[in-house]
Amino acid sequence: MGAGPTLKRIDPNLMALAYAIHSQMLQAADQIARAIGQDNVSYDTDVLEHHGHSDWSTSNSPVRAAAVVYPRTTADVSAIARICNALSVPMVPFGAGSSVEGNFSQPHSGICIDFSHMDQxxxxxxxxxxxxxxxxxxxxxxxxxxxxxxxxxxxxxxxxxxxxxxxxxxxxxxxxxxxxxxxxxxxxxxxxxxxxxxxxxxxxxxxxxxxxxxxxxxxxxxxxxxxxxxxxxxxxxIPQDTSVAVVAFGSIRDAAAAASELIRSGIQLAALELMDDVQMRILNEHGSEAVRRRKWEEKPTLFVKFSGTTDGIKSDAARVGEIIRGSAQLHFAKSKQEEQDLWAARKEALFTMVNIRPRGTEIWSTDVAVPVSRLAEIIDLSKRECGQLGIFASVIGHVGDGNFHVAMMYDPRDEEQKRAVARCVHNMMSRALEMEGTVSGEHAIGIGKKDCLVDELGQDTIGLMRTVKRAVDPKWVMNPGKVFDR
Amino acid sequence: MGAGPTLKRIDPNLMALAYAIHSQMLQAADQIARAIGQDNVSYDTDVLEHHGHSDWSTSNSPVRAAAVVYPRTTADVSAIARICNALSVPMVPFGAGSSVEGNFSQPHSGICIDFSHMDQxxxxxxxxxxxxxxxxxxxxxxxxxxxxxxxxxxxxxxxxxxxxxxxxxxxxxxxxxxxxxxxxxxxxxxxxxxxxxxxxxxxxxxxxxxxxxxxxxxxxxxxxxxxxxxxxxxxxxIPQDTSVAVVAFGSIRDAAAAASELIRSGIQLAALELMDDVQMRILNEHGSEAVRRRKWEEKPTLFVKFSGTTDGIKSDAARVGEIIRGSAQLHFAKSKQEEQDLWAARKEALFTMVNIRPRGTEIWSTDVAVPVSRLAEIIDLSKRECGQLGIFASVIGHVGDGNFHVAMMYDPRDEEQKRAVARCVHNMMSRALEMEGTVSGEHAIGIGKKDCLVDELGQDTIGLMRTVKRAVDPKWVMNPGKVFDR
Missing domain, CATH: 3.30.465.10 (Uridine Diphospho-n-acetylenolpyruvylglucosamine Reductase; domain 3)
Known part of the structure; x- marks a missing residue:
């Protein structure tokens, strides 16, 4: 999915020089098997595939690990590291595989360390x-x-x-x-x-x-x-009580302006989320039964979550009402059931979109964050650009943090469309950086955004990261190919 | 003050090998003067003394900087660093001089960088x-x-x-x-x-x-x-409103138990502070006029600060009342004036103690923090030990974080008393570490607690810090002698 792996800057000869070759990696796996038990090492192709690729990820690598190992203790992991480091074999930790930037992919192969047995x-x-x-x-x-x-x-x-x-x-x-x-x-x-x-x-x-x-x-x-x-x-x-309210606005800018006022008010909201008109339409058309109990206005909508004492929430809700009044109509959940239904709408948004996408299409999800005062502007510009390119795109924003995701749907076989999406993503990230933001609010860098990180922080700052990395991991064997290059 | 500088582990010959000698440091100062202006460099003995020693500090070094320099821009600081690094001259940043662990002292001399002109x-x-x-x-x-x-x-x-x-x-x-x-x-x-x-x-x-x-x-x-x-x-x-309540308990343990319940309740308090019977007596006897408007119970006392919306505070205060009821009597401020007076009592506690100390005596203030469930125990034990040694000691605690300060008064000319205080401090830190705590909740390490940091984290963890330090500052010229040794 996405632009594919960004291995272009790594010379294959250098790779070969830097890391063990495949047979040596298998030797390492063999030594690991002796250290932590044969049952805790797998060479199964399906297992390797599952640990090396994710449909949810914007970036993937075609390279797979030589083996997947399953430690049970810190001592096991220490043994694995000792072996891999001695033989210059990359080590790539693997949790649930739910990250979306190729964070657990293995562009330099090596040993994938699966933590499913360390779940206590x-x-x-x-x-x-x-x-x-x-x-x-x-x-x-x-x-x-x-x-x-x-x-x-x-x-x-x-x-x-x-x-x-x-x-x-x-x-x-x-x-x-x-x-x-x-x-x-x-x-x-x-x-x-x-x-x-x-x-x-x-x-x-x-x-x-x-x-x-x-x-x-x-x-x-x-x-x-x-x-x-x-x-x-x-x-x-756990807060004594929670509540949820939703409020629809005439435009993204109005919604973001209201969000900004709420943030500045000092009312301690539990969450403040934004979904655009497209997302709201998807809820009406494809939401779960609970979500479709309500007929949603197909307009940019803020989801406001309250938490605290029951009385505190009443007071917070009243103040939110005062701030919003005039610009839009707040709808408060009238029961615990309705509260759950309203929040479910926010939580299932991304899944719904992934589920309804036409067969063969893929979704590229961005993750920029900007200072909150610039949020309306960047969402507005980004939506307009996607619109001009004729790409289906919807916006979900953690507006309380200035972080938002644009999910763009495209056909990976359509080279022109793919390029259009890539351009759109690139422009969005450049815009975020011009606004003093970040290319990654919560998904990290992985293999797909290394160049963007250089754009964001500059060579000297990356240089310091590299100095730290080189000192701590001189053979560069810990999850290589991620965050920045050697 | 305190145990004096802990230079014992540094071989003076090594120091001389590692860093420039005094005349070279003066050369560096001269180069800096050319780079950032003659007026921005001082060799004045009083200035050096002021920048090298603090009566508030538990640890000091007898060594002074060769010069104090006053940059005005980041470019100035960059020039200073380039010169010092080239000549292996230590650089020690200096802010307000209010730190208490000798954090700005100059055990290896060098150039002190005063930021008073970078105040924009x-x-x-x-x-x-x-x-x-x-x-x-x-x-x-x-x-x-x-x-x-x-x-x-x-x-x-x-x-x-x-x-x-x-x-x-x-x-x-x-x-x-x-x-x-x-x-x-x-x-x-x-x-x-x-x-x-x-x-x-x-x-x-x-x-x-x-x-x-x-x-x-x-x-x-x-x-x-x-x-x-x-x-x-x-x-x-800034919260819409604030309020303060105080509540006295029969023992430190009762006070800490109540604090623990408040922390667990989920009520979002602005602050939760503890002062012991000794501190309360000092308030009655030596507090400011505002503080002495009230006759304080001379018992361990919790200071509870509320902040939020006016209605939210009412609700929080009611819940705090319910939790405390039965064990003690809460007194809420009835006016903004009284709120200020109550909080002033907490804020002026340390200053009052410093002001009333007999001429010639000094105060050693500890700063351990422990998991909150252990707080009552460690405060209790520490008070008892100080009592047995006949040392005047009082406790102020940021109980919401498990952090507290014991201020111990002693006569630095009385070697036996000084040793007793040092032993008491040492035992308190050991106890904090046994409880999985830290030797420094908020004062950092400076020059006085380097050995304690090793006790706290172990050689391998300090080893990683050292690896990072060595990579980033290979000549070890950035504020040397602090946090850990080379």
């Missing part, structure tokens, strides 16, 4: 409001498991995502407006370095200013600096 | 809720300057602190429970690296997952990886 909650400390987990834990399962204590991990990426991948991409989702992103919820990480050394970035205090913030260095590094084998996450109290 | 607000973007500032900007001034837009930077360290130092120590204060620490409020940093290269860690999006989080690498690195010359800070809306 190691320690839950309700009184400290934290939990220690292995990287293969799914966040939905985790939240279900700890809900009895009135606590939750307040991130909401793909429902299949696991903690390791969430840490490595610095994920977020609709909760980010109130709760921030993954980096704000990690207290410490246990990490296996390239040579197998195991470090722990912190003990377990909720607040510290002791030494370098290595935790945040690994969060969002996409496994290029080390492999996360354990994480302690801060937890938040 | 470069750009204020109220619609994006951020502000771009130079490192010499004082946070109180900043908040005064932007208050008209209904925004503020929600940190509250020493009122004299400036942004550069706040970034470099990852400061916090009483607002941390609600708003987090400095690392949570920095969107990007412009940093001069050891060789003079200027990098910017990010553009200006409020949310991003693009590349390594270099911003967080520099926050809390105490200037050992680079010199911050510009920072973009996120801002928060």
């Amino acid at each position: 909650i190691i320690a839950f400390h309700p009184d400290d409001m934290d939990v220690v987990v292995q990287p293969g834990v799914n966040w939905v399962d985790l939240n279900r498991h700890i809900a009895h204590a009135g606590l939750f991990a307040p991130l909401d990426p793909s429902p299949t995502a696991t903690i390791g991948g969430m840490v490595s991409t610095n994920c977020s989702g609709t909760n980010a407006m109130r709760y921030g992103t993954m980096k704000d919820w990690v207290l410490n990480l246990t990490v296996v370095l390239a040579d197998g050394t195991v470090i722990k970035t912190r003990r377990r205090p909720r607040k510290t200013s002791a030494g370098y913030n290595l935790t945040s260095l690994f969060v969002g590094a996409e496994g290029t600096l080390g492999i996360v084998t354990e994480a302690t996450l801060k937890l938040a109290p | 607000i470069i750009a204020f973007h109220p619609d994006d809720m951020d502000v771009v500032v130079q490192p010499g900007v004082n946070w109180v001034d900043l908040n005064r300057h932007i208050a008209h837009a209904g925004l503020f930077a929600p940190l509250d360290p020493s009122p004299t602190a400036t942004i550069g130092g706040m970034v470099s120590t990852n400061c916090s204060g009483t607002n941390a429970m609600r708003y987090g620490t400095m690392k949570d409020w920095v969107l990007n940093l412009t940093v001069v690296l050891a060789d003079g290269t200027v990098i910017k860690t990010r553009r200006r999006p409020r949310k991003t997952s693009a590349g390594y989080n270099l911003t967080s690498l520099f926050v809390g690195a105490e200037g050992t990886l680079g010199i911050v010359t510009e920072a973009t800070l996120k801002l928060a809306p």
Whole structure:
């Protein structure tokens, strides 16, 4: 999907020089099998394929790993790293495979490390409001498991995502407006370095200013600096109550202006999401039964989520009403059922679009973020450009953070259309950078956006990242080909 | 003050080999004078003394810088770095001099870089809720300057602190429970690296997952990886309303238990602070006039700060009342004046103690933080130990974060008493580490706690910090002697 892998800047001869050849990779897999057990190593073609490609991803690589290995402990991962590092074999961690920028693809082949057997909650400390987990834990399962204590991990990426991948991409989702992103919820990480050394970035205090913030260095590094084998996450109290309101506007600009006022008001919203007229039409036509109980206005719509005490929400809702009044009509959920239905509309938007796409077409989803004052302008310009190109495109925005996704549908066999989409994406990213934004609000860089990252930060800043990478992983074996090139 | 400089592990011959000798440092100063202007370089003994020692600091070094330089621009700082790096001259940034762990002392001499001339607000973007500032900007001034837009930077360290130092120590204060620490409020940093290269860690999006989080690498690195010359800070809306309540308990354990329940309740408090019986007695006896309007119960007391909408606060206050009821009597401020007076009691606590100390005595203030469930225990044990040693000690705690300070008074000429205090401090830190805490909640490491940091994180984790440091600053000229040794 997308523009395909961006391997163009890597000389194949250099690759061969830099990394072990295939037979040596198999030797490494063999050594790993001896270290962690034959049953924990797979060479099965279907398994390799599943671990090397994603239909959800904007970028993929045609290269596959030599083997997939399944560690069960930090010591297993350390053994794997020692072997791979000694033989110059790339190591690529794999969580749920739900990332969308080719973050787990294997452009240099190597060993894919699957964390599905490291899926244990190691320690839950309700009184400290934290939990220690292995990287293969799914966040939905985790939240279900700890809900009895009135606590939750307040991130909401793909429902299949696991903690390791969430840490490595610095994920977020609709909760980010109130709760921030993954980096704000990690207290410490246990990490296996390239040579197998195991470090722990912190003990377990909720607040510290002791030494370098290595935790945040690994969060969002996409496994290029080390492999996360354990994480302690801060937890938040589950709010006493929640509520949802929706409000439709005459234009994206009006919606964004209202969003801006809400953000500035100081009312602590749980989420503030935007869907454009196209998305709303899709809900009417193809939404789930629950969502189609309501006849949606096919206009740019804000979804406002409240959370807190029941009284606090009443007060917040009244203030939101005052701010919006005059420009549009707010509709508040009148029951818990309606609240769920309204929010379901927001949550199922992307899936609905993927499901209804004509056979053979693919979806390219962008992820830029800009300072919030520029949001209306960039969404407006981007929609107009897509319109001129005759591409089907819809917008979902985490407007509370200035982050939005444009999902563009195209036929990958239609070269001209594909080029048009690529141009559209490129222009959107350039525009975001002109507005002092970022090319990646929450999907990270992976293999597809390395050039964009250079455009965003410049060679000197990437140079510093490269200096750190080279020092920590001198053989460049940790998830190579991601974030930036050697 | 305190245990004095901890230079014991540095061989003086190695120092001489590693860094330029004094005459070469003066040559560097001379080159800097040519680059940034003669008026911006000082060799004055009083100036050097002022920049090399602090009565507020638990650790100091007897060594002084060869010169103090006053850059006005990022280009000036870049020129300074180029010169110092070429000649192997240490560079030590200096903000307000309000840090307390010898963070700006110059154990290896070198050039002290004073940022008092880089005190400009470069750009204020109220619609994006951020502000771009130079490192010499004082946070109180900043908040005064932007208050008209209904925004503020929600940190509250020493009122004299400036942004550069706040970034470099990852400061916090009483607002941390609600708003987090400095690392949570920095969107990007412009940093001069050891060789003079200027990098910017990010553009200006409020949310991003693009590349390594270099911003967080520099926050809390105490200037050992680079010199911050510009920072973009996120801002928060000033809450519509605030309120304060106080509640006295029979014991520290009861107070901490109540605090724990409040934290778990999900009520979003603005702050939750604890002062012990000793601190309360000091307020009655030596507080300011405003504070002495009230006769304080001389018992462990929680200070609860509310913020939000007026109605929201009413609802929060009612819930706090329900939780506390039965164990103690809550007193809510009945007017804005009383609210100010109550909070003033908390804010002036440390200053009052410093002011009333007998001539010749000094105060050693600790800064450990532990998982919140262990807070009552460690405060209790620490108080008891101080009591047994006959040392005057009082406790102020940011209990919402598990962080607290014990201020111990001692006579530095009394060797036995000094040793007793040192032992008490050491035991408190060991206890905090056993409880999976940290030796530094918000004061950073500086020169006095390097050994403790090794105890806290272990040699492998410090080894990774050292690897990063060595790669980024190969000549080890950026604020050497801080955080960890070479």
